[in-house]
Amino acid sequence: MTTKILTTRMDAHPTDSHTLSRYLATGGYEALTKALTEMSRDDIIEEVKASNLRGRGGAGFPTGVKWGFLAPDEPRYLVVNCDESEPGTFNDRQLTERDPHQLLEGIIISSFALDVHHAFVYIRGEYPKAARRLQSAVDEAYEAGYLGDDVRGSGFALDVTLHLGAGAYICGEETALLNSLEGRRGEPRLKPPFPAVEGLYSKPTIVNNVESISNIPWITSNGGAAYAAIGPERSAGTKMLSMSGHINAPGNYEIVMGMTWRELIFDIGGGIPDGRALKAWIPGGASAPWFVPDEHLDTIVSIDDVAANGSMIGAGAVIVMDETTNVVAAAHRILRFFAHESCGQCTPCREGTSWLEAVLKRILDGNGRPEDIDLLLDIADNISPGLVWPPLMTTICPLGPSAVSPITSITRWFRPELEAMIARSEVRVG
């Protein structure tokens, strides 16, 4: 039997899983009642630590440990990152549109545990439906006393404010998100100080991803140990994966990690259309280095196994490319995205991403030169020294090094294809 935590309600009640009535009818807000009446703040934090829940936003940092860093200063804030912008990810959208009360209950429990009295949800502006649904849920929750001055008679006060982004990928980076939320330019901040010490309005702030927070009600109800028992030891719980690209059954899947990529792509994803061959896939969104069949089909789908193979699960975006894919064009498309989304504040990212894009474009246009491969790698190296994984960076934030992933991927796995394309240019030009 497949274990599901986050998607059971939306699967069982596809028409009204987003409403308070359906939520209450399916056990909703019972975790909150338990938290408020039976548990101390520390109990909740301990359960989250015990769950081994690792942040679902991409970095995979243990959520309970992060909570432990929250500085004692007041006021303190919880900010939920729903600026889901990594190309290939769309699972936060589904969780927010289809089960907003689950997210909200997670927010309320987390805020109670963290002694936060004002939580913010930063939703990307391109998600109007998710914003509408969540706002309705917030309104319902105020009405029903789950939010406000006295949450369900507990004396705990909490306000939740939604904020829509204005279309910048970088605002998914937590400190850029905080700047944007404050009304400033969406540019990542220098760290330290980290948000847990100096975050929103310079106050201690926890920034968590939608999926992470949506797991909190289940963990509260069932205990951290139960959560930790699901899946591999260091990839506990379920994980939402957004599968897209050349695949027969694209969509969001809530899976228990531990299977192989072969199983994921061919069993769950239904394999490649028209029986074509798999050429490569990106295991964790546009920022992640690519995997290839010869090397990685039997690698385990888990945070650590993917990391050990030089990539990341990230926010859970699996993008599949079949044999018809022009990998140079694919890399160029990703570079164009990063060059466009670079905030521009630091030099290597601002200049480097657009340079990489320009060189790839030139190669695609038939004007490649043999030295361009070394040039691409050296530009990449000047953004992410050593081209190692996890990446080092000359930049302020990881956006620049993310843009390096397609370069290292195509030069590592598809160098002959790249060389051939350049050689054809030589013939054409020569």
Added chain:
Amino acid sequence: MAEHGTVSIIINGVEHDVPEGERLITAAERVGEYIPRFCHHDKLAPVGKCRMCLVEVEGPRGSALTTSCTVPVTDGMVVHTETDVVKKAQEGILEFLLLNHPLDCSVCDKGGECPLQDQALAFGAGESRFIEEKRTFTKPIPVSELVLLDRERCVVCDRCVRVADDIAGDPLLEFIDRGSYVQINTFPNEPFSSYFSGNTVQVCPVGALTSVDYRFKARPWDLESVRSVSLVDSVQSSVDVHTSRGKILRVYGAENDAVNEGWLSDKDRFIFSAFRSPDRITTPLVRDGDGFKETSWSEAVELVAMRLGGHVGTEVGAIGGANGTNEEAFALAKFMRTVVGSPHIDAQLGDGLDPHLASSITARGTISDLDAASTILVWGPDLKETLPVLYLRVRKAVRNGAALVVVSPYSTGLDSIATHSLRYRAGSGPEILRKLAHGDAGYEAVTETLANGPVVALVGRSSITENPMLAEAVAAFARSLPHAKLLPLLTRANVFGALDMGLAPTLLPGRVSTGDAAGVSLLEDSWGPLPESAGKDTMAMLEALIDRDLVAVILAGADPIRDCPDPAVAESALDAAEFVVAFDAFMTDSTRKAHVVLPAALWGEVDGTVTNLEGRVQRLRRSVQPRGMSISVSAALDDIARAMGAELGAADWQLINKEIAAVAPAYAGMTADYLTFEAGEEGAVVPIPGATQPLGHIPVEVNVPVVTGRFTLHLAPALYDAGVLVRNSHMLEGFADPGVVRMHPRDAASLAVADGDLIDAEGVGLPVKIDPEVPERSVVITRNLDTTRGIAASADIRVETVRGEP
């Protein structure tokens, strides 16, 4: 472990002790390891944006590239600045910076003094591998009337944004767009109108920001640089004056942490454009009917000598001297007291303070005392409008945690960052002072703030309509605050120097009171007998001219018709005078009434010393030759004295400078040589250690009457007014406010006037501006504009609606 307050770090294998908490880039530079940088600036908060200063810092997981501008040094830190990894990173960053940067160095104003050029040479790879097309922008675009922006050249270092936002408090610049299209811009319909805009040009590490005036005027290697002082206001900011072929081409703020920390107001920076105004007086002029005719120096000197010599000394007065050097002021004081034999001398125009309070207040502080203050009290003119660089220093102190109390009859530039901002009706200052001193109900919070020392109190006269004795009472109150230091606020450029040189009816050179018998006798040993009668101040001199008790007057760069509180009195006085000689660079309302006008050199054209509001003496250096036949006031007086048969000893500024050090007790030892060879670039505060300050003025509580009346007037100062230099500066003229009467909405209602309606203020018609920040039954009018200069500074003002069409 290093000694207290320092930490030990190892840079490239060599151990150094450096100040704890200092940023690595600064600490490294301190010990001789220069790390390249673009966004880093010692006076700005770190942003770590350019990434040029990456170095390797050893950590628990090995060496990591780290921006040295963002990390503070810690004990035991091990740093490498020259490894292959660092070199590659730095070359990479430089290559990135140059990708889209136009290589137009040969026509760029920055070429030759450009950090990007210099560091590309020192740290760059030599050649770019970029063969694509560079990004281009329309160039240049104006961000203000003074500053142009070439976006192609911008390296996105954020310095200009930080200067505007953090230093000046004018958040009017911001980045727009993203990625390689990121660019500096202003907000829609909000130009970068800041009193401090020129600082952005100075801190720009490339040629992206240029001043309208300097653009394409010179190559840096053709410029000569002279370290001097900006004689625009009494802060006397240190400047580097850059000249080429005998012309001042630009003025840069010089790093003097005791005074201006490198910053300047735009008035400091651009006022020199008045020096080359076609309206400068360049030859001596003598009255010819209703006009003037040009004459030679010798004829003019003969005439002045004859006319001044023809009167009893005590029938002659002298007004002004606050805009020149100490040497010029001293020469005038000596000329009046010894050659003419008159005690009627005043550098202030009835718009200032008791000269004893201004020159010798006890517990006098320095500008840098503000950095250490827990609490700052500002009760005086709006600093932003009058002493803008001091305004920046107060802002800095507040940024670093000082509490600020501002007391003013009208909103001021500091209100927005003040802990407490107290507003009172013009003329009722004494009332609020009493409440504050007694901790009356409603004032407890302010009193509590003021009890947190050390306190630095900046005390002056917030308006010339304010009784000057109020400042005396405020100073007495401020002196009672814990660990209080006081800074008297007079604003005219070298007024403190002039008072110290004895340009006051009750002061002799070196802060000696005319009532101090020992001091008088000491000076008489050098100068011979001094006039016995008491001297008159400016207002008394003007009255005496009308009454024919005085018959002749010298105006030394003074325009009493514009600047004294009652223009009508000044005008009648100059009309009544039998002889008026004016030293000036421009024709003014007052010089037009003179019988002889002598062309005076301006401060870029003379050498000498000057004294600022903290008593700091600095060297003012000549950077260009005086225009036309202009000479210094002291040289002119020396000639006139000789023609009168006397020896003034003022032919050359260095002679005067030596005499000051010899006869002015507080200035003992304060020679130009001391300033050049011992005091260093910061100058020195008088009295220097070992010298004496004869007069120690203790402010006293005085009972100042509260002004009552239907409306009371606050004549507010403005940085850009119709002052002679501003209106002759092609850079700054036109920035002045058109002139309005600001009043509270309820007062406007009672007069049945709306915004823009014309009203009659003491016979001057001005439009109304309704402003809830103005206390009720007050009106606020900007002083010394073309439209407002006729308004007398009486506290009580008649305001009436105008009947009929304006």
